[in-house]
Amino acid sequence: MTSPTWPEIVVRLRDTIARCDRDTDLELTAAARGIRLLVRRDLVRVLCPGYEEARLAALGWRRPTGDAHWWYESPRIPEQLDRLSMLVARTAAEVLTDDPGALSCRPVPPATRPTSTVRPATAGPAPAEAAEPVVVARLAAAADRRDLPGYLGVLAGAVVCVPLAGEPAADGEVPWAVVGDATGAPLLPVFTSPQALAAFAGNGVPFVALPCAELLEDWPDESWGLAVDAGSARAVTLAAPALAALLAANAPTG
Numbered sequence: 001m002t003s004p005t006w007p008e009i010v011v012r013l014r015d016t017i018a019r020c021d022r023d024t025d026l027e028l029t030a031a032a033r034g035i036r037l038l039v040r041r042d043l044v045r046v047l048c049p050g051y052e053e054a055r056l057a058a059l060g061w062r063r064p065t066g067d068a069h070w071w072y073e074s075p076r077i078p079e080q081l082d083r084l085s086m087l088v089a090r091t092a093a094e095v096l097t098d099d100p101g102a103l104s105c106r107p108v109p110p111a112t113r114p115t116s117t118v119r120p121a122t123a124g125p126a127p128a129e130a131a132e133p134v135v136v137a138r139l140a141a142a143a144d145r146r147d148l149p150g151y152l153g154v155l156a157g158a159v160v161c162v163p164l165a166g167e168p169a170a171d172g173e174v175p176w177a178v179v180g181d182a183t184g185a186p187l188l189p190v191f192t193s194p195q196a197l198a199a200f201a202g203n204g205v206p207f208v209a210l211p212c213a214e215l216l217e218d219w220p221d222e223s224w225g226l227a228v229d230a231g232s233a234r235a236v237t238l239a240a241p242a243l244a245a246l247l248a249a250n251a252p253t254g
Contacts (some may be wrong), residue, residue, distance in 0.1 A: 003101030006089055013085040016105060017044060017076070027108045028088065030097035035088060036069075036108070042194050043209065044084055045073045051095040059091055073208055075194070080206065136192055140234055151236065152246050155228065156213040160190040161197045164206045174208070176220055177201075179227065185239060187227040188220065200231035216247060 004012070016026065017039055026037040038045040047069040048056060057063070061070040074084040092103060135158045142151035163177040178186045190212065191197035197207055225239040238246065 003099070006093060006100050009092070009100045009103060010082075010085045010089045013088055013105070014081050017081055017085070018078070023110070025108050025110050026105055028092060028096070028103060028105045030092065030099075030102045030104070033096045035091060035096065037088070040076065042076055043073060044076050044081070045071060046084070046088060047071050048091060048095070055094045056091070059087065059094065061091070075204075075206065077204055079204060136234070139192070139228070139236075143234065143236055148238070148242075148246055149249070152216075155190075156216055158192060158212050159209055160192060160212045160215065161194050161207045161209050162188070162190050162215065163197055163201055164208060166206070174220070177205075178224060179230065181225065181227075181237060181239070185225060186221070186223060187225045187230075187237060189227040189230045190215070191229055196229050196232060200229075219243075219247070 013028070017037065020026075020039045023041070024039045026039060028035045028037065033049075033051060036047045038047070048061060048071070049068065050056065050064070050070055053070070056070045061072050064070060072084070072087060074080045093100070097103065135154065138154045139151060142148075142154055165175040165177045176188055179189055181187055189200070191200065191207075194207070194209075197205065222244060223240055225237065226243050227238075228234075228236045230237075
């Protein structure tokens with residue numbers, strides 16, 4: 001039997017991910033090494049041990065934040081699955097094996113503790129609210145009270161979706177998608193669910209999902225303000241000076 005080629009591996013990975021009809025963990029292995037794919041309804045998160053960190057960084061993987069695994073995350077939409085499958089196949093060729101025929105992909109039991117920063121959204125008539133009803137309600141209550149420190153505290157404890165202007169660079173630079181307020185001042189938009197992001201920016205926009213506490217603790221640019229759920233009735237905007245003052249006075253905790 002003819003061994004598969006690397007382009008065929010890409011196609012097989014893409015089709016396998018697309019066919020998953022429920023939350024599924026897959027493992028791509030060669031001998032003792034492996035890459036795990038956490039396939040969820042809206043996103044796919046890929047985890048790779050730090051076999052050869054320089055190569056992983058060059059390929060565009062994100063450095064570990066809370067565990068020992070390098071990671072990459074992508075929306076589960078057709079145009080992104082092609083890119084994701086190519087990345088996984090290239091990584092397999094770089095750090096697992098140079099023989100595509102030696103690869104095996106199989107479903108595995110879910111991790112014993114959550115490893116994805118993403119919480120799958122729930123479909124419904126108001127999908128943005130349905131994704132994180134408790135967080136959305138607490139944010140709305142804090143906004144109604146004009147309690148900005150409380151609002152920021154709730155947000156820091158949530159996972160947010162942050163749109164990107166393109167794919168992360170090989171050097172780890174993240175191309176955040178910055179928007180402007182009415183005066184043209186830059187704002188970094190974050191959203192409480194993938195649906196809220198899609199309602200504002202449309203489908204197919206690349207994004208990363210991460211704990212907001214991590215984002216606030218390492219804010220990309222001090223000249224940027226923050227826009228939460230832009231375009232919705234519950235949108236809240238903090239200009240850069242107000243955000244900086246709040247962060248200085250209220251260190252967020254996740």
